[in-house]
Amino acid sequence: MEFKDNIPIYLQIKQYLYRQIVTGELKPGQKIPSVRELAVQLTVNVNTVQRALQQMNVEGILYTKRGEGNFVTEDTDLLEKTKQELIDDELNKFVQSMNDLGVSNDQIHDILSAYLK
Amino acid sequence: MEFKDNIPIYLQIKQYLYRQIVTGELKPGQKIPSVRELAVQLTVNVNTVQRALQQMNVEGILYTKRGEGNFVTEDTDLLEKTKQELIDDELNKFVQSMNDLGVSNDQIHDILSAYLK
DNA sequence: TTTACTGTATCACATTTCTAATACACTGTA
DNA sequence: TACAGTGTATTAGAAATGTGATACAGTAAA
Structure with a gap:
């Protein structure tokens, strides 16, 4: 993925995932790729992905099952x-x-x- | 001025000035406020203003007369x-x-x- | 239980951005 | 010349962002 250097990467990751979710590319209840997978996909550090996911968790758009993964909320x-x-x-x-x-x-x-x- | 904390302030200053220039609030050939004035106006450090102006200088939208100030280009x-x-x-x-x-x-x-x- | 996959936490380090203080250099004017 | 107003440069430090490595903790399935 190509990042703009003026905006923090973790915010761009959030935006990237948000858009996949609201367009239905990632469906309600669906498991999203693991932090390590995303880190590889986006050529970014695990911690950076983690930061984005953690915030989206707080915002309610994702929920985490520890040991299993992160899932898109089912709250349509x-x-x-x-x-x-x-x-x-x-x-x-x-x-x-x-x-x-x-x-x-x-x-x-x-x-x-x-x-x- | 209210800055968004996700975008570097010097870029927001550039944008702020660019917009004043292209809308004609600052006219071709007109002197813009000094770095120190802008720094006070925008409640920002002189160096931050300087960084924005220096870049706009390179981009040709402003020109500097050392000892006098910065002026909007006359290249309409x-x-x-x-x-x-x-x-x-x-x-x-x-x-x-x-x-x-x-x-x-x-x-x-x-x-x-x-x-x- | 063991293994492999998850998320989470921590530490050290580099870079960018911004502040703060100070000094230097140039210009116009009194 | 002296002065006040310009832009410019330098240095030190703080905070935010991102990397890299490592370890810890929970879950599912063999």
């Missing part, structure tokens, strides 16, 4: 809510950035349309 | 090009993020419209 309401939050966050950042660059809300649509072609 | 072509690049970068990030979250290009418009109301 939480998953749906999380997905909406992630999308809203992105919308927020985007609109804010465009405004800061002098692009009004009205103009955003046109610029986006042009961009998507 | 570069300014226009820079603005376009910043906008395109934001569009890129946004569309990429939405795709990663399972939102297709077709859906983006609707979601954006809903959000802007």
Whole structure:
């Protein structure tokens, strides 16, 4: 995996997993790869993976069975809510950035349309 | 200024100044506040400001007159090009993020419209 | 019980980022 | 010239991040 050097890797790992979960690539109740597997996959240290997973555990999106592995939560309401939050966050950042660059809300649509072609 | 703790402050300062420049709040040829002024304004160390300005200097968006201060470039072509690049970068990030979250290009418009109301 | 797989904890170290203090160098103006 | 305002450089230290190695602890299955 290619990491941006401006953002802590453990945060990028969280984002990577979050996205796999909310898109259903990792399904509710499904076991995710072990910390050691992920560490190899992502060419990163075990501790760095651990840090990401530990936080996602606190956030409730994962649960840990010690000795077995980490699993995606089965709380589909939480998953749906999380997905909406992630999308809203992105919308927020985007609109804010465009405004800061002098692009009004009205103009955003046109610029986006042009961009998507 | 409120800084996000995940992104280096000098990068946020760069972004802050870039945006003031491309929106014309700071005009071509205009002197920007001194490193010491900015440091006080942003409640940040002089060295941190210096680091941001030094990079913007390399990038050509600012030029330095030693003993006088830093000035916005008068190369309006570069300014226009820079603005376009910043906008395109934001569009890129946004569309990429939405795709990663399972939102297709077709859906983006609707979601954006809903959000802007 | 043993083995192999899990997660967890700890330590030492390097790097990046940021602060803080100080000094130096250049410029315009009184 | 002297001074006040600029940018620049250097040094030391703290905190956050990441690596690497090692050990410990729980679980499932042979």
